[in-house]
Amino acid sequence: MSLRFLNTLTRQKETFEPLQAGRVGMYTCGPTIYNYAHIGNFRAYIFEDLLRRYLEFRGFDVDHIMNLTDVEDKIIRTCRETGEPLKSVTGRYAAAFFEDLDALSIQRAHAYPAATDYIAEMIELIKTLREKGHTYEADGSVYFRLSSFPEYGQLSHMKLEELRDGASGRVDSDEYESEDARDFVLWKAWVEEDGDVFWETELGKGRPGWHIECSAMAMKHLGPSFDIHCGGVDNIFPHHENEIAQSTCASGKTFVKYWLHCAHLVVEGKKMSKSLGNFYTLRDLLAKGISPLAIRWALIATHYRQPSNFSFDAVEGATQALARIQDFQRRLKEIKSGGGSLADRCQVCRDGFIAAMDDDLNISGALGVVFEFVRDVNKLMEEGKVGPEGAAEALALLASLNQVTGLFTLRDEEAPQEVLDQVQARQEARRSKDFARADQIRDALAAAGWAIEDTPDGARVKRA
RNA sequence: GGCGGCAUAGCCAAGUGGUAAGGCGGAGGCCUGCAAAGCCUUUAUCCCCCGGUUCGAAUCCGGGUGCCGCCUCCA
Numbered sequence A: 001m002s003l004r005f006l007n008t009l010t011r012q013k014e015t016f017e018p019l020q021a022g023r024v025g026m027y028t029c030g031p032t033i034y035n036y037a038h039i040g041n042f043r044a045y046i047f048e049d050l051l052r053r054y055l056e057f058r059g060f061d062v063d064h065i066m067n068l069t070d071v072e073d074k075i076i077r078t079c080r081e082t083g084e085p086l087k088s089v090t091g092r093y094a095a096a097f098f099e100d101l102d103a104l105s106i107q108r109a110h111a112y113p114a115a116t117d118y119i120a121e122m123i124e125l126i127k128t129l130r131e132k133g134h135t136y137e138a139d140g141s142v143y144f145r146l147s148s149f150p151e152y153g154q155l156s157h158m159k160l161e162e163l164r165d166g167a168s169g170r171v172d173s174d175e176y177e178s179e180d181a182r183d184f185v186l187w188k189a190w191v192e193e194d195g196d197v198f199w200e201t202e203l204g205k206g207r208p209g210w211h212i213e214c215s216a217m218a219m220k221h222l223g224p225s226f227d228i229h230c231g232g233v234d235n236i237f238p239h240h241e242n243e244i245a246q247s248t249c250a251s252g253k254t255f256v257k258y259w260l261h262c263a264h265l266v267v268e269g270k271k272m273s274k275s276l277g278n279f280y281t282l283r284d285l286l287a288k289g290i291s292p293l294a295i296r297w298a299l300i301a302t303h304y305r306q307p308s309n310f311s312f313d314a315v316e317g318a319t320q321a322l323a324r325i326q327d328f329q330r331r332l333k334e335i336k337s338g339g340g341s342l343a344d345r346c347q348v349c350r351d352g353f354i355a356a357m358d359d360d361l362n363i364s365g366a367l368g369v370v371f372e373f374v375r376d377v378n379k380l381m382e383e384g385k386v387g388p389e390g391a392a393e394a395l396a397l398l399a400s401l402n403q404v405t406g407l408f409t410l411r412d413e414e415a416p417q418e419v420l421d422q423v424q425a426r427q428e429a430r431r432s433k434d435f436a437r438a439d440q441i442r443d444a445l446a447a448a449g450w451a452i453e454d455t456p457d458g459a460r461v462k463r464a
Numbered sequence B: 001g002g003c004g005g006c007a008u009a010g011c012c013a014a015g016u017g018g019u020a021a022g023g024c025g026g027a028g029g030c031c032u033g034c035a036a037a038g039c040c041u042u043u044a045u046c047c048c049c050c051g052g053u054u055c056g057a058a059u060c061c062g063g064g065u066g067c068c069g070c071c072u073c074c075a
Helices: A039-057 A071-082 A087-105 A119-133 A160-165 A210-222 A234-253 A282-287 A290-299 A312-334 A345-358 A364-384 A388-405 A417-431 A435-447
Strands: A004-007 A012-015 A023-026 A061-066 A134-138 A141-144 A184-189 A197-202 A204-208 A226-232 A256-262 A266-267 A306-308 A450-455 A457-463
Touching: A004 A256, A012 A134, A023 A210, A039 A061, A039 A226, A039 A256, A039 A266, A039 A282, A039 A290, A039 A306, A039 A388, A061 A210, A071 A087, A087 A282, A119 A134, A119 A141, A119 A184, A119 A197, A119 A234, A141 A234, A184 A210, A184 A234, A204 A210, A210 A226, A210 A234, A210 A282, A234 A256, A282 A290, A290 A306, A290 A312, A306 A312, A312 A364, A312 A388, A312 A457, A345 A364, A345 A388, A364 A388, A364 A417, A417 A435, A417 A450, A417 A457, A435 A450
Parallel strands: A023 A061, A023 A226, A226 A256, A266 A306
Antiparallel strands: A004 A012, A134 A141, A141 A184, A184 A204, A197 A204, A450 A457
Protein backbone atom coordinates (compact mmCIF):
# COMPACT_ATOMS: atom_id res chain seq x y z
CA MET A 1 0.00 0.00 0.00
CA SER A 2 1.03 3.54 -0.58
CA LEU A 3 0.38 6.84 1.10
CA ARG A 4 -2.80 8.41 -0.19
CA PHE A 5 -4.48 11.76 0.39
CA LEU A 6 -7.78 13.17 -0.68
CA ASN A 7 -6.92 16.08 -2.90
CA THR A 8 -9.47 18.89 -2.77
CA LEU A 9 -8.49 19.78 -6.30
CA THR A 10 -9.65 16.48 -7.77
CA ARG A 11 -11.88 15.28 -4.90
CA GLN A 12 -10.13 11.95 -5.28
CA LYS A 13 -7.82 9.97 -3.07
CA GLU A 14 -4.50 10.10 -4.83
CA THR A 15 -1.24 8.30 -4.20
CA PHE A 16 1.20 10.80 -2.79
CA GLU A 17 4.18 11.35 -5.07
CA PRO A 18 6.23 14.42 -4.25
CA LEU A 19 7.59 16.60 -7.03
CA GLN A 20 11.10 15.74 -5.89
CA ALA A 21 11.73 12.23 -4.59
CA GLY A 22 12.04 12.10 -0.83
CA ARG A 23 11.33 15.79 -0.26
CA VAL A 24 8.09 17.54 0.58
CA GLY A 25 7.35 21.24 0.46
CA MET A 26 4.35 22.03 2.61
CA TYR A 27 2.64 25.36 3.22
CA THR A 28 -0.08 25.80 5.81
CA CYS A 29 -2.15 28.91 6.34
CA GLY A 30 -1.41 30.21 9.81
CA PRO A 31 -3.12 32.57 12.21
CA THR A 32 -3.97 36.21 12.02
CA ILE A 33 -2.20 37.34 15.15
CA TYR A 34 -4.64 39.84 16.59
CA ASN A 35 -6.11 37.64 19.28
CA TYR A 36 -5.70 34.29 21.02
CA ALA A 37 -6.35 31.39 18.67
CA HIS A 38 -9.38 29.25 19.54
CA ILE A 39 -9.60 25.46 19.62
CA GLY A 40 -11.11 25.37 16.15
CA ASN A 41 -7.94 27.00 14.86
CA PHE A 42 -5.88 24.48 16.76
CA ARG A 43 -7.75 21.59 15.27
CA ALA A 44 -6.40 22.69 11.90
CA TYR A 45 -2.88 23.21 13.23
CA ILE A 46 -2.90 19.81 14.92
CA PHE A 47 -4.08 18.17 11.71
CA GLU A 48 -1.21 19.86 9.87
CA ASP A 49 1.17 18.79 12.62
CA LEU A 50 -0.02 15.20 12.25
CA LEU A 51 0.44 15.37 8.49
CA ARG A 52 3.95 16.74 8.81
CA ARG A 53 4.92 14.24 11.51
CA TYR A 54 3.56 11.34 9.48
CA LEU A 55 5.37 12.41 6.33
CA GLU A 56 8.58 12.50 8.34
CA PHE A 57 7.78 9.14 9.90
CA ARG A 58 7.43 7.78 6.36
CA GLY A 59 10.90 9.04 5.58
CA PHE A 60 10.24 12.27 3.75
CA ASP A 61 12.37 15.32 4.29
CA VAL A 62 9.69 17.91 4.95
CA ASP A 63 9.99 21.66 4.65
CA HIS A 64 7.00 23.09 6.49
CA ILE A 65 6.17 26.77 6.18
CA MET A 66 3.38 28.50 8.11
CA ASN A 67 2.60 32.16 7.63
CA LEU A 68 1.64 34.69 10.26
CA THR A 69 -0.76 37.33 9.05
CA ASP A 70 0.36 40.46 10.84
CA VAL A 71 -1.32 43.16 8.80
CA GLU A 72 -5.04 42.96 8.17
CA ASP A 73 -8.28 44.85 8.78
CA LYS A 74 -8.99 43.51 12.24
CA ILE A 75 -5.48 44.19 13.50
CA ILE A 76 -5.61 47.72 12.17
CA ARG A 77 -8.96 48.25 13.82
CA THR A 78 -7.51 47.10 17.13
CA CYS A 79 -4.61 49.51 16.74
CA ARG A 80 -6.94 52.36 15.92
CA GLU A 81 -9.18 51.62 18.89
CA THR A 82 -6.43 51.13 21.43
CA GLY A 83 -3.68 53.31 20.05
CA GLU A 84 -1.26 50.43 20.39
CA PRO A 85 1.28 50.09 17.58
CA LEU A 86 0.77 47.27 15.08
CA LYS A 87 4.00 45.48 15.92
CA SER A 88 3.19 45.59 19.59
CA VAL A 89 -0.18 43.89 19.08
CA THR A 90 1.09 41.27 16.67
CA GLY A 91 4.20 40.59 18.72
CA ARG A 92 2.14 39.84 21.79
CA TYR A 93 -0.22 37.45 20.04
CA ALA A 94 2.54 35.78 18.06
CA ALA A 95 4.25 34.96 21.36
CA ALA A 96 0.98 33.62 22.75
CA PHE A 97 0.50 31.54 19.63
CA PHE A 98 3.87 29.86 20.04
CA GLU A 99 3.16 29.16 23.71
CA ASP A 100 -0.05 27.48 22.70
CA LEU A 101 1.69 25.40 20.03
CA ASP A 102 4.18 24.18 22.62
CA ALA A 103 1.43 23.37 25.10
CA LEU A 104 -0.27 21.17 22.50
CA SER A 105 2.99 19.46 21.48
CA ILE A 106 2.68 20.86 17.98
CA GLN A 107 6.06 20.75 16.29
CA ARG A 108 7.36 24.05 15.06
CA ALA A 109 7.25 24.65 11.32
CA HIS A 110 10.61 25.30 9.71
CA ALA A 111 9.73 28.94 9.14
CA TYR A 112 6.98 31.34 10.17
CA PRO A 113 7.17 34.15 7.65
CA ALA A 114 5.22 37.25 8.69
CA ALA A 115 3.51 39.26 5.98
CA THR A 116 5.10 42.56 6.89
CA ASP A 117 8.55 41.09 6.31
CA TYR A 118 7.68 40.23 2.71
CA ILE A 119 6.30 43.48 1.35
CA ALA A 120 9.07 43.65 -1.28
CA GLU A 121 8.28 40.13 -2.52
CA MET A 122 4.60 40.94 -2.73
CA ILE A 123 5.30 44.10 -4.71
CA GLU A 124 7.44 42.11 -7.15
CA LEU A 125 4.71 39.54 -7.54
CA ILE A 126 2.06 42.18 -8.19
CA LYS A 127 4.33 43.88 -10.72
CA THR A 128 4.78 40.58 -12.55
CA LEU A 129 1.03 40.13 -12.65
CA ARG A 130 0.68 43.69 -13.92
CA GLU A 131 3.19 43.09 -16.70
CA LYS A 132 1.30 39.99 -17.74
CA GLY A 133 -1.95 41.90 -17.91
CA HIS A 134 -3.78 40.36 -14.96
CA THR A 135 -4.32 43.54 -12.96
CA TYR A 136 -5.90 46.96 -13.12
CA GLU A 137 -5.84 49.98 -10.90
CA ALA A 138 -8.75 51.80 -9.35
CA ASP A 139 -8.49 54.66 -6.89
CA GLY A 140 -4.90 53.77 -6.08
CA SER A 141 -5.62 50.12 -5.35
CA VAL A 142 -4.53 47.25 -7.54
CA TYR A 143 -6.98 44.49 -8.34
CA PHE A 144 -6.67 41.06 -9.87
CA ARG A 145 -8.89 40.70 -12.92
CA LEU A 146 -10.54 37.31 -12.57
CA SER A 147 -11.69 37.28 -16.17
CA SER A 148 -8.01 37.02 -17.12
CA PHE A 149 -7.82 33.56 -15.52
CA PRO A 150 -10.51 31.35 -17.07
CA GLU A 151 -9.54 28.34 -14.96
CA TYR A 152 -10.63 30.18 -11.82
CA GLY A 153 -12.77 28.00 -9.57
CA GLN A 154 -10.99 24.70 -10.12
CA LEU A 155 -10.33 24.16 -6.42
CA SER A 156 -13.75 25.07 -5.05
CA HIS A 157 -15.46 23.70 -8.14
CA MET A 158 -17.48 26.82 -8.43
CA LYS A 159 -18.25 28.55 -11.68
CA LEU A 160 -17.67 32.23 -12.17
CA GLU A 161 -21.29 32.75 -13.17
CA GLU A 162 -22.45 31.08 -9.96
CA LEU A 163 -20.32 33.42 -7.94
CA ARG A 164 -21.91 36.38 -9.62
CA ASP A 165 -25.39 35.02 -8.85
CA GLY A 166 -24.47 34.19 -5.31
CA ALA A 167 -23.12 37.63 -4.76
CA SER A 168 -26.34 39.32 -5.76
CA GLY A 169 -28.10 40.75 -2.79
CA ARG A 170 -25.23 40.01 -0.47
CA VAL A 171 -22.58 42.30 -1.79
CA ASP A 172 -22.96 45.98 -1.28
CA SER A 173 -21.58 47.23 -4.55
CA ASP A 174 -20.90 50.62 -3.04
CA GLU A 175 -18.02 49.13 -1.08
CA TYR A 176 -16.25 48.08 -4.21
CA GLU A 177 -14.27 50.20 -6.52
CA SER A 178 -13.33 47.11 -8.51
CA GLU A 179 -14.76 46.60 -11.97
CA ASP A 180 -16.34 43.37 -10.93
CA ALA A 181 -17.33 42.43 -7.39
CA ARG A 182 -15.59 39.08 -7.83
CA ASP A 183 -12.20 40.65 -8.44
CA PHE A 184 -9.99 40.78 -5.39
CA VAL A 185 -7.53 43.34 -4.21
CA LEU A 186 -3.77 42.81 -4.43
CA TRP A 187 -2.73 46.17 -3.05
CA LYS A 188 -4.97 48.40 -0.97
CA ALA A 189 -4.50 52.12 -1.24
CA TRP A 190 -4.03 53.87 2.09
CA VAL A 191 -7.11 55.37 3.68
CA GLU A 192 -7.25 57.54 6.74
CA GLU A 193 -8.49 54.74 9.02
CA ASP A 194 -5.26 52.85 8.34
CA GLY A 195 -3.40 55.47 10.37
CA ASP A 196 0.32 54.79 10.27
CA VAL A 197 -0.08 51.29 8.86
CA PHE A 198 1.17 51.72 5.30
CA TRP A 199 4.14 51.22 3.03
CA GLU A 200 5.41 53.66 0.42
CA THR A 201 6.05 51.51 -2.64
CA GLU A 202 6.17 51.62 -6.41
CA LEU A 203 2.49 50.75 -6.32
CA GLY A 204 1.77 53.73 -4.13
CA LYS A 205 1.09 54.25 -0.44
CA GLY A 206 -0.86 51.39 1.00
CA ARG A 207 -0.78 47.82 2.24
CA PRO A 208 -1.05 44.35 0.75
CA GLY A 209 -4.26 42.44 0.25
CA TRP A 210 -4.55 39.24 2.22
CA HIS A 211 -4.26 36.63 -0.51
CA ILE A 212 -1.04 37.93 -2.01
CA GLU A 213 0.99 37.28 1.14
CA CYS A 214 0.55 33.53 0.95
CA SER A 215 1.45 33.40 -2.73
CA ALA A 216 4.53 35.54 -2.20
CA MET A 217 5.79 33.76 0.91
CA ALA A 218 4.97 30.25 -0.26
CA MET A 219 6.80 30.75 -3.56
CA LYS A 220 9.69 32.51 -1.85
CA HIS A 221 10.25 29.59 0.52
CA LEU A 222 9.12 26.60 -1.53
CA GLY A 223 9.41 27.69 -5.14
CA PRO A 224 6.71 28.29 -7.77
CA SER A 225 5.55 24.69 -7.53
CA PHE A 226 5.38 22.68 -4.34
CA ASP A 227 3.68 19.60 -2.95
CA ILE A 228 1.13 20.29 -0.25
CA HIS A 229 -0.96 23.25 0.79
CA CYS A 230 -3.30 23.00 3.77
CA GLY A 231 -5.87 25.03 5.59
CA GLY A 232 -9.40 24.90 6.92
CA VAL A 233 -12.24 24.24 4.53
CA ASP A 234 -13.29 27.85 4.83
CA ASN A 235 -10.05 28.78 3.10
CA ILE A 236 -10.91 26.90 -0.07
CA PHE A 237 -12.89 29.84 -1.32
CA PRO A 238 -11.87 32.47 -1.89
CA HIS A 239 -8.43 32.46 -0.27
CA HIS A 240 -6.85 29.39 -1.83
CA GLU A 241 -8.65 29.92 -5.11
CA ASN A 242 -7.14 33.40 -5.23
CA GLU A 243 -3.70 32.08 -4.35
CA ILE A 244 -3.91 29.69 -7.27
CA ALA A 245 -4.95 32.50 -9.62
CA GLN A 246 -2.14 34.84 -8.53
CA SER A 247 0.59 32.25 -8.39
CA THR A 248 -0.29 30.45 -11.58
CA CYS A 249 -0.63 33.65 -13.57
CA ALA A 250 2.66 34.98 -12.24
CA SER A 251 4.80 31.87 -12.66
CA GLY A 252 3.03 30.07 -15.47
CA LYS A 253 3.46 26.89 -13.46
CA THR A 254 1.19 24.66 -11.44
CA PHE A 255 1.21 26.17 -7.97
CA VAL A 256 0.40 23.20 -5.69
CA LYS A 257 0.04 19.49 -6.35
CA TYR A 258 -2.03 18.41 -3.34
CA TRP A 259 -4.54 20.54 -1.46
CA LEU A 260 -5.68 19.17 1.89
CA HIS A 261 -8.43 20.82 3.89
CA CYS A 262 -9.54 20.24 7.42
CA ALA A 263 -13.22 20.26 8.44
CA HIS A 264 -14.47 22.50 11.21
CA LEU A 265 -15.03 21.85 14.85
CA VAL A 266 -18.27 22.26 16.74
CA VAL A 267 -18.55 22.39 20.51
CA GLU A 268 -21.23 20.29 22.21
CA GLY A 269 -22.80 19.86 18.79
CA LYS A 270 -23.07 23.57 18.06
CA LYS A 271 -21.02 26.05 16.17
CA MET A 272 -18.67 27.82 18.55
CA SER A 273 -19.87 31.29 19.34
CA LYS A 274 -19.44 33.70 22.16
CA SER A 275 -23.18 34.21 22.48
CA LEU A 276 -23.74 30.47 23.05
CA GLY A 277 -20.97 30.45 25.66
CA ASN A 278 -19.17 27.59 23.91
CA PHE A 279 -16.30 29.59 22.48
CA TYR A 280 -12.95 28.45 23.84
CA THR A 281 -9.36 29.44 23.41
CA LEU A 282 -6.75 26.96 24.53
CA ARG A 283 -6.14 29.14 27.55
CA ASP A 284 -9.80 28.90 28.57
CA LEU A 285 -9.57 25.12 28.66
CA LEU A 286 -6.24 24.99 30.49
CA ALA A 287 -7.71 27.32 33.09
CA LYS A 288 -10.40 24.69 33.69
CA GLY A 289 -7.65 22.26 34.61
CA ILE A 290 -7.85 20.16 31.46
CA SER A 291 -4.51 18.70 30.48
CA PRO A 292 -3.08 19.97 27.19
CA LEU A 293 -2.44 16.41 26.07
CA ALA A 294 -6.11 15.53 26.56
CA ILE A 295 -7.01 18.51 24.41
CA ARG A 296 -4.54 17.35 21.78
CA TRP A 297 -6.15 13.92 21.89
CA ALA A 298 -9.66 15.29 21.58
CA LEU A 299 -8.66 17.49 18.66
CA ILE A 300 -6.64 14.88 16.79
CA ALA A 301 -8.83 11.80 17.24
CA THR A 302 -11.41 12.61 14.59
CA HIS A 303 -10.44 12.17 10.96
CA TYR A 304 -9.46 15.57 9.62
CA ARG A 305 -12.13 15.71 6.93
CA GLN A 306 -14.93 14.89 9.37
CA PRO A 307 -16.64 17.57 11.39
CA SER A 308 -15.41 17.06 14.94
CA ASN A 309 -17.54 17.46 18.02
CA PHE A 310 -15.55 18.81 20.92
CA SER A 311 -17.34 18.13 24.18
CA PHE A 312 -16.32 17.89 27.80
CA ASP A 313 -17.43 14.27 27.78
CA ALA A 314 -15.04 13.69 24.90
CA VAL A 315 -12.24 15.40 26.81
CA GLU A 316 -12.92 13.16 29.80
CA GLY A 317 -12.76 10.15 27.51
CA ALA A 318 -9.48 11.41 26.09
CA THR A 319 -8.08 11.90 29.59
CA GLN A 320 -8.91 8.31 30.52
CA ALA A 321 -7.56 6.95 27.25
CA LEU A 322 -4.28 8.76 27.87
CA ALA A 323 -4.10 7.33 31.38
CA ARG A 324 -4.51 3.84 29.95
CA ILE A 325 -1.56 4.34 27.63
CA GLN A 326 0.49 5.85 30.43
CA ASP A 327 -0.25 3.01 32.83
CA PHE A 328 0.60 0.54 30.09
CA GLN A 329 4.04 2.06 29.68
CA ARG A 330 4.66 2.15 33.43
CA ARG A 331 3.89 -1.53 33.65
CA LEU A 332 6.24 -2.33 30.81
CA LYS A 333 9.05 -0.37 32.42
CA GLU A 334 8.75 -2.38 35.62
CA ILE A 335 9.36 -5.73 33.95
CA LYS A 336 12.70 -7.04 35.12
CA SER A 337 12.72 -10.73 34.30
CA GLY A 338 11.01 -13.68 32.68
CA GLY A 339 8.93 -13.87 29.53
CA GLY A 340 9.96 -13.39 25.95
CA SER A 341 9.94 -11.17 22.92
CA LEU A 342 7.03 -9.21 21.47
CA ALA A 343 8.54 -8.71 18.03
CA ASP A 344 5.59 -10.29 16.21
CA ARG A 345 2.96 -8.31 18.09
CA CYS A 346 4.91 -5.12 17.58
CA GLN A 347 5.14 -5.76 13.88
CA VAL A 348 1.39 -6.34 13.60
CA CYS A 349 0.71 -3.11 15.46
CA ARG A 350 3.16 -1.08 13.43
CA ASP A 351 1.84 -2.46 10.14
CA GLY A 352 -1.74 -1.79 11.14
CA PHE A 353 -0.92 1.71 12.26
CA ILE A 354 0.82 2.48 8.97
CA ALA A 355 -1.94 0.93 6.88
CA ALA A 356 -4.50 3.16 8.59
CA MET A 357 -2.43 6.32 8.40
CA ASP A 358 -1.47 5.70 4.80
CA ASP A 359 -5.15 5.87 3.96
CA ASP A 360 -5.56 9.63 4.10
CA LEU A 361 -4.37 9.86 7.72
CA ASN A 362 -6.96 7.61 9.33
CA ILE A 363 -5.86 8.40 12.86
CA SER A 364 -8.96 6.86 14.46
CA GLY A 365 -8.18 3.55 12.84
CA ALA A 366 -4.51 3.88 13.78
CA LEU A 367 -5.34 4.52 17.44
CA GLY A 368 -7.71 1.56 17.38
CA VAL A 369 -4.79 -0.63 16.31
CA VAL A 370 -2.66 0.72 19.16
CA PHE A 371 -5.36 -0.06 21.71
CA GLU A 372 -5.68 -3.60 20.43
CA PHE A 373 -1.93 -3.93 20.95
CA VAL A 374 -2.24 -2.53 24.46
CA ARG A 375 -4.97 -5.00 25.35
CA ASP A 376 -3.05 -7.97 23.93
CA VAL A 377 0.18 -7.06 25.67
CA ASN A 378 -1.58 -6.31 28.96
CA LYS A 379 -3.01 -9.80 28.78
CA LEU A 380 0.42 -11.30 28.09
CA MET A 381 1.86 -9.36 31.01
CA GLU A 382 -0.98 -10.68 33.17
CA GLU A 383 0.13 -14.17 32.18
CA GLY A 384 3.79 -13.40 32.86
CA LYS A 385 4.74 -13.94 29.26
CA VAL A 386 6.48 -10.62 28.68
CA GLY A 387 10.17 -10.29 29.52
CA PRO A 388 12.54 -7.32 29.55
CA GLU A 389 13.27 -7.78 25.86
CA GLY A 390 9.59 -7.76 24.91
CA ALA A 391 8.91 -4.80 27.19
CA ALA A 392 11.73 -2.87 25.57
CA GLU A 393 10.36 -3.68 22.13
CA ALA A 394 6.88 -2.53 23.08
CA LEU A 395 8.19 0.69 24.62
CA ALA A 396 10.32 1.34 21.55
CA LEU A 397 7.30 0.83 19.32
CA LEU A 398 5.23 3.32 21.31
CA ALA A 399 8.07 5.80 21.27
CA SER A 400 8.27 5.41 17.52
CA LEU A 401 4.52 5.89 17.02
CA ASN A 402 4.67 8.79 19.42
CA GLN A 403 6.73 10.60 16.82
CA VAL A 404 3.52 10.63 14.80
CA THR A 405 0.83 11.12 17.40
CA GLY A 406 2.58 13.08 20.12
CA LEU A 407 0.14 11.37 22.50
CA PHE A 408 2.22 8.65 24.10
CA THR A 409 4.85 10.66 25.92
CA LEU A 410 5.26 9.15 29.35
CA ARG A 411 5.04 11.91 31.90
CA ASP A 412 6.28 10.50 35.12
CA GLU A 413 7.04 12.61 38.10
CA GLU A 414 9.50 11.37 40.69
CA ALA A 415 7.79 11.16 44.03
CA PRO A 416 9.56 13.21 46.72
CA GLN A 417 11.26 11.37 49.56
CA GLU A 418 8.52 12.13 52.09
CA VAL A 419 5.97 10.49 49.81
CA LEU A 420 8.23 7.47 49.37
CA ASP A 421 8.61 7.32 53.16
CA GLN A 422 4.84 7.24 53.52
CA VAL A 423 4.59 4.49 50.94
CA GLN A 424 7.15 2.55 52.91
CA ALA A 425 5.24 3.17 56.14
CA ARG A 426 2.09 1.87 54.51
CA GLN A 427 3.86 -1.27 53.34
CA GLU A 428 4.97 -1.93 56.89
CA ALA A 429 1.44 -1.36 58.17
CA ARG A 430 0.14 -3.82 55.56
CA ARG A 431 2.70 -6.39 56.55
CA SER A 432 1.55 -6.18 60.12
CA LYS A 433 -2.08 -6.34 58.95
CA ASP A 434 -2.79 -2.87 60.23
CA PHE A 435 -5.05 -2.11 57.29
CA ALA A 436 -6.75 0.83 58.94
CA ARG A 437 -3.37 2.52 59.20
CA ALA A 438 -2.46 1.49 55.63
CA ASP A 439 -5.68 2.91 54.22
CA GLN A 440 -5.26 6.07 56.23
CA ILE A 441 -1.85 6.65 54.64
CA ARG A 442 -3.20 5.87 51.19
CA ASP A 443 -6.04 8.36 51.66
CA ALA A 444 -3.64 11.01 52.86
CA LEU A 445 -1.39 10.53 49.85
CA ALA A 446 -4.40 10.60 47.53
CA ALA A 447 -5.40 13.91 49.05
CA ALA A 448 -1.90 15.14 48.25
CA GLY A 449 -2.27 14.01 44.65
CA TRP A 450 -0.41 10.72 44.74
CA ALA A 451 -2.04 7.43 43.86
CA ILE A 452 -0.83 4.07 45.11
CA GLU A 453 -1.26 0.84 43.21
CA ASP A 454 -0.19 -2.42 44.77
CA THR A 455 1.55 -4.89 42.51
CA PRO A 456 3.06 -8.32 43.21
CA ASP A 457 6.46 -6.59 43.25
CA GLY A 458 5.53 -3.85 45.64
CA ALA A 459 3.68 -0.56 45.64
CA ARG A 460 3.72 1.79 42.66
CA VAL A 461 3.19 5.47 43.27
CA LYS A 462 2.13 7.89 40.57
CA ARG A 463 0.58 11.30 40.17
CA ALA A 464 -3.17 10.97 40.44
C1' G B 1 -31.26 31.52 -3.73
C1' G B 2 -26.50 28.70 -5.47
C1' C B 3 -22.47 25.15 -4.25
C1' G B 4 -20.49 21.48 -0.86
C1' G B 5 -19.94 18.31 3.56
C1' C B 6 -21.88 15.47 7.55
C1' A B 7 -25.81 12.32 10.38
C1' U B 8 -23.11 5.10 13.41
C1' A B 9 -24.56 2.77 21.06
C1' G B 10 -25.01 7.24 27.07
C1' C B 11 -20.29 10.10 25.06
C1' C B 12 -16.03 10.36 21.33
C1' A B 13 -15.42 7.76 16.82
C1' A B 14 -13.56 3.97 12.54
C1' G B 15 -15.86 1.39 8.75
C1' U B 16 -18.04 3.32 1.14
C1' G B 17 -21.63 -3.38 -1.42
C1' G B 18 -21.00 -9.04 2.06
C1' U B 19 -23.48 -9.07 7.16
C1' A B 20 -21.20 -3.10 12.84
C1' A B 21 -13.06 -1.40 14.78
C1' G B 22 -11.33 1.10 18.98
C1' G B 23 -11.58 4.37 23.34
C1' C B 24 -14.52 6.47 27.40
C1' G B 25 -18.70 5.48 30.47
C1' G B 26 -22.22 1.57 32.54
C1' A B 27 -23.24 -3.69 34.34
C1' G B 28 -21.35 -8.54 36.05
C1' G B 29 -16.98 -11.50 37.16
C1' C B 30 -11.49 -12.63 38.17
C1' C B 31 -7.36 -10.57 40.84
C1' U B 32 -6.66 -7.58 45.67
C1' G B 33 -6.78 -7.32 52.98
C1' C B 34 -9.73 -3.38 50.56
C1' A B 35 -8.71 -0.46 46.47
C1' A B 36 -6.22 0.98 41.97
C1' A B 37 -4.27 -0.97 37.59
C1' G B 38 -5.05 -5.18 34.49
C1' C B 39 -7.87 -9.30 32.44
C1' C B 40 -12.70 -11.79 31.05
C1' U B 41 -18.00 -11.28 29.83
C1' U B 42 -21.58 -7.80 28.62
C1' U B 43 -23.56 -2.95 26.69
C1' A B 44 -26.05 -0.87 18.30
C1' U B 45 -30.12 -7.57 15.53
C1' C B 46 -28.46 -2.55 13.57
C1' C B 47 -25.99 2.50 11.38
C1' C B 48 -31.48 10.06 11.10
C1' C B 49 -36.44 9.00 8.35
C1' C B 50 -39.17 7.17 3.81
C1' G B 51 -38.81 4.84 -0.82
C1' G B 52 -35.66 2.29 -4.63
C1' U B 53 -31.41 -0.73 -6.98
C1' U B 54 -29.09 -5.55 -5.62
C1' C B 55 -28.72 -12.43 -4.06
C1' G B 56 -26.98 -8.93 -0.42
C1' A B 57 -26.52 -1.73 1.67
C1' A B 58 -24.51 1.78 7.35
C1' U B 59 -22.11 1.71 2.63
C1' C B 60 -25.21 2.92 -4.21
C1' C B 61 -29.72 5.99 -6.15
C1' G B 62 -34.16 9.36 -5.22
C1' G B 63 -36.94 12.23 -1.63
C1' G B 64 -37.22 14.26 3.37
C1' U B 65 -35.40 16.09 8.24
C1' G B 66 -31.35 18.04 11.12
C1' C B 67 -26.40 20.07 11.80
C1' C B 68 -22.10 22.38 9.55
C1' G B 69 -19.18 25.09 5.77
C1' C B 70 -18.57 28.45 1.51
C1' C B 71 -20.87 32.17 -1.75
C1' U B 72 -17.29 39.98 1.56
C1' C B 73 -9.85 38.86 4.20
C1' C B 74 -13.17 33.02 10.01
C1' A B 75 -9.16 26.82 10.77
